[in-house]
Amino acid sequence: MKARDVVTRGRRDSIAKDVARLAGVSVTTVSRVFSGKTDVIPKNTQDRVMATAAVLRYRPNFLAKALRQGKTQTIGLIVPDISDAYFYQIARGVEDVAQTAGYTVIFANTDRLPEKEQACVNLFFDKKVDGIIFAGGGVNDDNHLNDHAWEGMRVITIGPHRLPFSAILVDDGAVIAAATHHLAAVGCRRILCLAGKPNWLVTQRRLVGYRQAIADAELDDDPALIMFGGFSQGSGEEVTRAAIDRGIEFDGIVAFNDYAAIGAMQVLREEKRRIPDEVAIVGCDDTPLAALIHPTLTSIRFPQYEFGRAAAEMVLGQRPDNAEPLMFSYELIQRESTTRLG
Amino acid sequence: MKARDVVTRGRRDSIAKDVARLAGVSVTTVSRVFSGKTDVIPKNTQDRVMATAAVLRYRPNFLAKALRQGKTQTIGLIVPDISDAYFYQIARGVEDVAQTAGYTVIFANTDRLPEKEQACVNLFFDKKVDGIIFAGGGVNDDNHLNDHAWEGMRVITIGPHRLPFSAILVDDGAVIAAATHHLAAVGCRRILCLAGKPNWLVTQRRLVGYRQAIADAELDDDPALIMFGGFSQGSGEEVTRAAIDRGIEFDGIVAFNDYAAIGAMQVLREEKRRIPDEVAIVGCDDTPLAALIHPTLTSIRFPQYEFGRAAAEMVLGQRPDNAEPLMFSYELIQRESTTRLG
DNA sequence: TTGTATGCGTTATCAT
């Protein structure tokens, strides 16, 4: 059988009391040594405690400590989908900071479903996390979150939300305005907009930028050019196909996310429409895919990893979390999908 | 008196005692109702308790319960890097199962560094996780893990390890043998092998398959064709570049990971060597990139998401974890990088 | 400088 089945005899972990007895001190002293309240304890007492603790392989019980202190050294991370490049980079940033600080990260996927969001928040509260990082923009109807009793919980949102918490943001309107202007600059007049779902806040904010740019650049302002959908490749395909089927004409595409852009590229390829000459296209997030797909995809880059780091630092109190949002910048990375030769 | 009984201005969470008093029962009864030990409790008592609990917004304290029962409803997930497609798919599988069961997943990135691996394991033990899922193969010198006192901890490994625990595996030798034979079938004679680091167990197992296939297919058996490196795109580039600089000739590449394969493709492009006509190439993991890069990359597909689900189910006891490893199958997905026309 | 006693909120044991 397996090694762990063999030693069934009751070898429980040793506890502070054991160390105390063997070292000839009280549990209080052990506690003090392990809590770093070492300023009042003589060096040799410390050493004796640590030595016997090592012998007994003593490790303080986090649960007991947490129950007593009301702090779990745990950060809760809520993402729509850890498989999405935008979010796994955030996750990596959060965990790097947490690990360095001796904290632990619990994460959960919501698929942007209100039921799951609510369930995750409840679970994280029940588990007494020290802070929650809510990644991914919110939705219009966010009563499932607004009804929650948030007091006492430190929350950081990444992306637009209507919750009264510290936020990490980019200027979503400006982002899409920049992308749209870029398409205009390479000669596009009718720009198909692959937006997210209509009730997503990020969709609403970005649409403002799209419309603004359309007006500024005096491009065709046709409501039919705005297509609502999800942030998956499949959704991008579906929506692009629908636009074509409806006979909507377009010579450029701005997608609010790279996966949707890639779906669109797939359909254009099937339809034998040349990129970028017949249709130029720009995505968002600058996922690793953007630089590898053919043709390579122009995209807006955000520092997702830094979002994650910053959020974790705010939770840990290593960085001030002010009332005003922490704004990050963006960068348009031009690639083949918008580079028209001659 | 105890701040507990006084309603200090701060709205603390309500606890079992509050519910008990208001419902006119004892905490024991409240506990029983919330623990589902409802068979001895009359329906109307149950209802009364649940009703007052709802009024007080009572939620049982996980920490106290965990301290008492020694179970945290938490799964620890250890991955080399959550940003790697192989691992974020596993992570998604683990979390889906966990979330459904009301469990929580804590994760940590190790970058395959022994120090980090050890630190994570220690931290997870300290946090009293109910089980650890160790994803990503182990290394030769794994004393940092073998020295650990594992008794009482349920551990599932995904990928080759030398730890005495339930394992989820594919036949690594067969995988690479299949890839190598595929290259042979399209006409390759000198196959460059982009292996991982020499001390990785997965590297060793897969090299057996490579050598076997080389022998079986009577291909050039040149030790110089075996290049050791990491599983990143950068490493793939570096190693391929080195092979070319050393004047090593090859007409095929088998990479033990897609990222390395993509790095190789990058270098081949710079060197103007046509894929697949001059060099055919096959990767491993069938990451989303494989189907999108140009030319599309032949790769071996594993059911990573199912690895994650299965591992979580084993930890939760929903699936038997036998002494013998749980073997999963693989599938070679042929794409342009090995499809020679004519 | 060190120790004693109590509480954190729950579950389990033993009564009734």
Add this chain to the structure above:
DNA sequence: ATGATAACGCATACAA
């Protein structure tokens, strides 16, 4: 069918 009470392992106020 229900309750009183003792753990779970630690941190802290208060003593000494």
